[in-house]
Amino acid sequence: MPSxxxxxxxxxxxxxxxxxxLDAITANTDESRAAELEDRHDKIMVDxxxxxxxxxxxxxxxRIEKEEAERxxxxxxxxxxxxxxxGEGEGGGDVQAEYRDAFYACMRDGGSVESLAAxxxxxxxxxHQELRVQIAGTAxxxxxxxxxxxxxxxxxxxxxxxxxxxxxxxxxxxxxxxxEFDIPTNDDTGNSASALSEGADLPDDNSxxxxxxxxxxxxxxxxxxxxxxxxELLQDSVFNLEEFLAEALGExxxxxxxxxxxxxxxxxxxxxxxxxxxxxxTAASATAIAADELIELQHxxxxxxxxxxxxxxxxxxxxxxxxxxxxxxxxxxxxxxGDVRVGAPSMLLDHPYSINDDVPSIAASxxxxxxxxxxxxxVRKVGSPLxxxxxxxFWPKVGMAGLIRYDGELVDSIAIKHLAQPAS
Numbered sequence: 001m002p003s004x005x006x007x008x009x010x011x012x013x014x015x016x017x018x019x020x021x022l023d024a025i026t027a028n029t030d031e032s033r034a035a036e037l038e039d040r041h042d043k044i045m046v047d048x049x050x051x052x053x054x055x056x057x058x059x060x061x062x063r064i065e066k067e068e069a070e071r072x073x074x075x076x077x078x079x080x081x082x083x084x085x086x087g088e089g090e091g092g093g094d095v096q097a098e099y100r101d102a103f104y105a106c107m108r109d110g111g112s113v114e115s116l117a118a119x120x121x122x123x124x125x126x127x128h129q130e131l132r133v134q135i136a137g138t139a140x141x142x143x144x145x146x147x148x149x150x151x152x153x154x155x156x157x158x159x160x161x162x163x164x165x166x167x168x169x170x171x172x173x174x175x176x177x178x179x180e181f182d183i184p185t186n187d188d189t190g191n192s193a194s195a196l197s198e199g200a201d202l203p204d205d206n207s208x209x210x211x212x213x214x215x216x217x218x219x220x221x222x223x224x225x226x227x228x229x230x231x232e233l234l235q236d237s238v239f240n241l242e243e244f245l246a247e248a249l250g251e252x253x254x255x256x257x258x259x260x261x262x263x264x265x266x267x268x269x270x271x272x273x274x275x276x277x278x279x280x281x282t283a284a285s286a287t288a289i290a291a292d293e294l295i296e297l298q299h300x301x302x303x304x305x306x307x308x309x310x311x312x313x314x315x316x317x318x319x320x321x322x323x324x325x326x327x328x329x330x331x332x333x334x335x336x337x338g339d340v341r342v343g344a345p346s347m348l349l350d351h352p353y354s355i356n357d358d359v360p361s362i363a364a365s366x367x368x369x370x371x372x373x374x375x376x377x378x379v380r381k382v383g384s385p386l387x388x389x390x391x392x393x394f395w396p397k398v399g400m401a402g403l404i405r406y407d408g409e410l411v412d413s414i415a416i417k418h419l420a421q422p423a424s
Contacts, residue, residue: 004058008340011051015337018044022325045321055340099123161251162258163354164273164379164408169310170261171378178219178382183411185213217380219405220269222260224252226390226399249402253385261379261408262358273314273377274359274367276410280417286364286424289319291326291334297371297419298349305373305415306351313353314370318361323348365423372416380407 002010021041025034102120106113113121163169175181196202227248264272280300283293298306305311315323326334338346345352351371360366382405390399410416 004055004062005341007051007055007058011048011055012337014044014048014051018048018324019333041325042321045324049317059340161254162261162358163314163356164258164261164358164377165254165406167379169312169354169374170408171310171375172381173217173378174381174383175219176383178405181217181380181407183215183217183378183409185215185411215378215409215411217378217407217409219380219382220260220407221403221405222253222256223403224249224256224401226394226401228394228397228399231396231398249387249400250385253402253404257404257406258356259358261377261406262356264408266409270406270408271410272408273370273374273410273416274418276377276413277367277370277372277416277418278413279420280371281419283368283419283421286421287362289322289326289362289369289419291328293419294323294326294334294349294369295328297369297417298351300417301372302414305376308373308375310375311373312351312371313348314356314359314374315353315368316357316359316361317355319359319368320353320355322362362421364421366421367418368421369419370416371418373412374416376412376415377408377410380409382406 018041021037021044025037029037098120102116102123105116105120106124113124116124166172173181260270260272262272263274264270265275266272281293281297283289301311320335324333324335328334334349336347338344347353359370360368362368386403388401388403393399
């Protein structure tokens with residue numbers, strides 16, 4: 001497998017080749033030659049997309065390896081004259097490691113606690129009370145909470161599967177309970193001061209009063225189907241159970257949450273960003289977009305929102321393919337490649353973008369592109385993702401399922417706008 005640096009260099013070469021193919025198309029190019037060059041460009045972009053996945057995989061692997069090394073460092077056995085010892089402080093690394101060992105010992109025995117040492121049973125009971133489980137009550141009714149490291153990994157996996165659950169893109173609020181969360185809003189942009197004549201009194205006609213609105217965030221529940229694990233798998237001490245659960249359950253929760261936060265109706269579910277956004281531009285074609293239309297959509301959003309660090313584009317991957325071919329009036333591409341070596345993302349008209357395949361592709365009547373300040377879209381999360389275990393129902397297998405509570409709302413309706421395709 002080539003190194004990450006070699007993959008990045010090849011990525012740049014492909015972009016150059018793709019641009020050369022399109023640049024070769026001029027007003028004097030005959031149709032057959034133009035079609036041949038466009039086909040070459042599309043094939044190069046297929047290789048480019050595959051290469052980007054390879055780069056993302058290598059970067060993710062490196063990140064996981066680093067996190068695993070840091071986790072082992074936190075949980076390593078302490079030396080005789082270390083600074084802290086087992087049992088000292090609240091939630092120390094040793095306590096977490098001991099809880100994790102007790103949890104997996106319980107899982108390897110089919111979910112039964114009878115064979116555990118008294119200290120391990122006591123540790124599970126204390127964890128069952130202090131952390132959160134799927135069902136309140138006795139251990140037999142819902143199982144024990146998975147170790148803290150596992151819950152954190154599930155959150156990270158969800159980010160990979162949907163930008164709308166990522167706190168670096170939207171406004172992320174975590175609450176300890178699921179009570180209704182009211183958000184006061186105000187739009188005072190239509191008001192200003194006025195001249196005052198010498199000796200005149202200030203106006204007292206209620207014209208200067210502030211008007212407040214209100215948005216509300218609830219706590220809707222989404223859950224995965226059961227994942228049934230064989231007792232042979234659980235007894236395999238070499239198998240990475242944490243990675244398996246993060247992939248299987250995190251991806252399912254992530255797909256569900258991202259879909260709701262994108263296209264949810266707001267009735268019994270999150271009010272998705274696409275649903276809550278306002279119209280910024282209507283395209284001329286039902287099956288295509290033009291460079292000028294993207295520029296007009298961008299400027300339909302007020303300048304203060306465009307200056308926000310979280311201002312960005314959002315669209316499906318198939319839409320990105322069409323955008324890569326667009327040029328401005330001077331022949332410059334609207335899309336520019338980033339540099340992962342310095343953390344610079346690829347840009348569209350000087351703003352970053354996120355791929356969200358829950359946004360409809362370019363088609364008749366579709367809202368195909370979003371642009372605006374995504375910090376004005378608030379995602380409310382209640383605690384951390386939960387995992388419950390059941391052993392009797394699926395014996396000798398052990399069933400595990402994930403659950404999240406969340407909601408989403410665009411608290412400023414003019415902060416994010418969409419481009420809509422006409423009906424035909």
